[in-house]
Amino acid sequence: MQGNYNERYWGRRLNMCRLAYIREPEKIGVEKLTLLFTKLEKSQGGDGNGIAGFSNGIPVCIKGVKLKIPELMQKMEAIKWDAGFIFHTRKSSKGEISDFNTHPFLTKNNYILAHNGHWSGADNFKPALLINGEISLSDFLKCN
Numbered sequence: 043m044q045g046n047y048n049e050r051y052w053g054r055r056l057n058m059c060r061l062a063y064i065r066e067p068e069k070i071g072v073e074k075l076t077l078l079f080t081k082l083e084k085s086q087g088g089d090g091n092g093i094a095g096f097s098n099g100i101p102v103c104i105k106g107v108k109l110k111i112p113e114l115m116q117k118m119e120a121i122k123w124d125a126g127f128i129f130h131t132r133k134s135s136k137g138e139i140s141d142f143n144t145h146p147f148l149t150k151n152n153y154i155l156a157h158n159g160h161w162s163g164a165d166n167f168k169p170a171l172l173i174n175g176e177i178s179l180s181d182f183l184k185c186n
Contacts, residue, residue, distance in 0.1 A: 058133060060087050062129045075118075094127060094148065096123070097121050105130075145157070
């Protein structure tokens with residue numbers, strides 16, 4: 043069969059984000075992580091980068107449209123991560139390119155969320171999730 047999964051399933055090539063969970067960044071090293079994140083950004087990203095995880099039990103989220111990999115790496119190195127972190131590079135397919143739409147997201151219950159593709163109902167929960175922090179994870183999951 044010709045084409046990749048997205049082309050076969052949807053009938054067209056979809057732009058999708060790239061995600062990676064890094065469990066032990068100190069064992070991988072900054073150089074290899076920089077190469078990985080750069081490759082992911084170039085392959086289907088570049089419309090915003092971010093990382094999120096926990097440091098001393100406190101959620102940490104660093105993200106932005108203009109946040110490029112070298113700056114992200116400097117910020118990442120300064121943090122002692124409890125159990126790794128999620129990296130996300132966004133390829134905009136819906137919604138404007140903005141810091142507001144850049145992943146990962148934090149909920150008021152300290153959950154870290156990132157996804158790839160479209161979620162139905164996202165327009166209903168996103169303002170409450172990101173601006174007011176007034177949505178729980180269970181409410182978030184009900185929206186999809």
